[in-house]
Amino acid sequence: MRTIYLDNNATTAPHPTVIEAMRHVLEHVPGNPSSIHGPGQAARAVVDAARVDVAALLGARPTEIVFTSGGTEAINTALHACVQSAPTGSRRIIRSTVEHEAVIEAALHGADEVSVVGVDAEGRLDLAGLARELARPACCVSLMLSNNETGVLLPIQEAAALARAARVPLHVDAVQAVGKSVLNVEEIGCDYLSIAAHKFHGPKGVGALFVRRGAAFVPLLRGASHESARRAGTENTAALAGMAAAARVMGCGISERRAHLRQLTVRLEALLADIPGVRFQGAGAERMPGTTNVAFEGLEGAGVVLRLAREGIAISSGSACSASMGGGSHVLEAMGVPYSHLFGAIRVSLCKQNTADEIDLAAAAIARAVLALRELLPGV
Ligand SMILES: Cc1ncc(COP(=O)(O)O)c(C=O)c1O
The missing domain is CATH 3.90.1150.10 (Aspartate Aminotransferase, domain 1)
Known part of the structure; x- marks a missing residue:
């Protein structure tokens, strides 16, 4: 049938070039990127090249990209960083009513308080409501760029301007936006932005978090000093090569x-x-x-x-x-x-x-x- x-x-579905890139790494680049010998350095080159490709897709610097196991981990990492770096008394997260469960649950279990901004009958964010919520101390605003159930776009640039004026960091869940919209973290004006490769013809179980240079950061996963001590764990080199290939396809x-x-x-x-x-x-x-x-x-x-x-x-x-x-x-x-x-x-x-x-x-x-x-x- x-x-x-x-x-x-x-x-x-993974793009053919994604499958090819992953197969190449699995067959020919078996090293651990943390090893200093030849196979290790070949694997390191895969990780470095992937970081350049993913950064280019988002208009970011390669050093601003932290690789994760997907959108959920990227989101949890961003919210965790905001909460843990905030002084007590301002560990409040502001989100919309239409966020993905990853944001809803990460906020619920991380922050001291969660404030929720509504949408209208068409799913459009209540910007005045966001402005009201920003009048009180908060450690993060987390908003999606486009909704996974309806496709409705949230007014991210306007929200970013409000958050910036209130000196509250903005995390953008761009998981559903890659490849369907030109994504540029400078134009968006966010401090953190999450993506997941499998939503743009890459492999499952890999994603990335953009962390603006200078933005607060506290690692979620502790261990060795991978990802410049921002996310511990041996890199999934084949998946990163796959995500990079998908990023190159989506960039055109x-x-x-x-x-x-x-x-x-x-x-x-x-x-x-x-x-x-x-x-x-x-x-x-x-x-x-x-x-x-x-x-x-x-x-x-x-x-x-x-x-x-x-x-x-x-x-x-x-x-x-x-x-x-x-x-x-x-x-x-x-x-x-x-x-x-x-x-x-x-x-x-x-x-x-x-x-x-x-x-x-x-x-x-x-x-x-x-x-x-x-x-x-x-x-x-
Ligand atoms: C808007 C949005 N955010 C986050 C996620 C979580 O991504 P992942 O399942 O890759 O961790 C999804 C997945 O459906 C999503 O649609």
Whole structure:
């Protein structure tokens, strides 16, 4: 059966050059980057080159990049650094209501106090609310660049200006933004920024944290002095080579990629718009191209997802992490999505490799699934 993969916000397939780069390191560069002999130095060269490529992708200096095991660790590291370096009394983290669980949980278990800034019905951040929260001492503002469930963009530059004026460091969760938007830490004006390779056609289990030169830093993982004593643990050289290859691919052709994603998103949403009881989440806000969050009145998103899975079409009913936990989405709840639609949401998330033909097949399958599920629920 043909597989149509439309769940790219959950993870992406590794790019062929990523697989090649990883295979090369696994086969030919077996050393430990901390060893001073030849094989060790060859491995060190892989790590150094990866740092240059990842820094270039973000408009950062190589010394400002700390490699991690992924987005979650990068986020935990940033929040930990902010909390641990702050004086008692100001160990407060400010986040939005629509952050990923990685930010929500890291803030909850790290800070003395967490303040939450809301969004409107389209998922747009309440900037005035952020300004109000910044009137009191805090050690960090943590905001995502684009939401993983809806694609809605947060006004990061405006938030950065507010945080800077209040002298509060800003951490940006850019995990969903790489390759879909030009990322430049100078233009964003953040102090910390997290990415995860598997969201941009790199391998899983590797990511990076940008730490602005001079920004406070306290390591989360303690041990030997890897990563200039910022993250202990022998480097995953093959994964770093893979992430670097993905960074090089993502650094090129952003506008073509965005245009392709936008075209397919518009096509998909036009095809779904006629389904009775349909509701698009965040459609009125500025969104990252390639993400559609759509709900069907009275249905459960999981039912639609399972029916599509039987036809070889992979989508999700929210974020992949929460999909297995059941229950509603905290993002949609924060946006005030009415109860009638709250559990009926599916997320279709695209990548450059998806085609118009795949979109047409998926839209038809979604329409069929909704119809079939409705027949089981008379009165809806
Ligand atoms: C917005 C966002 N932040 C953080 C993460 C966590 O990244 P990882 O699972 O690679 O650790 C994800 C993963 O879905 C995400 O979508």
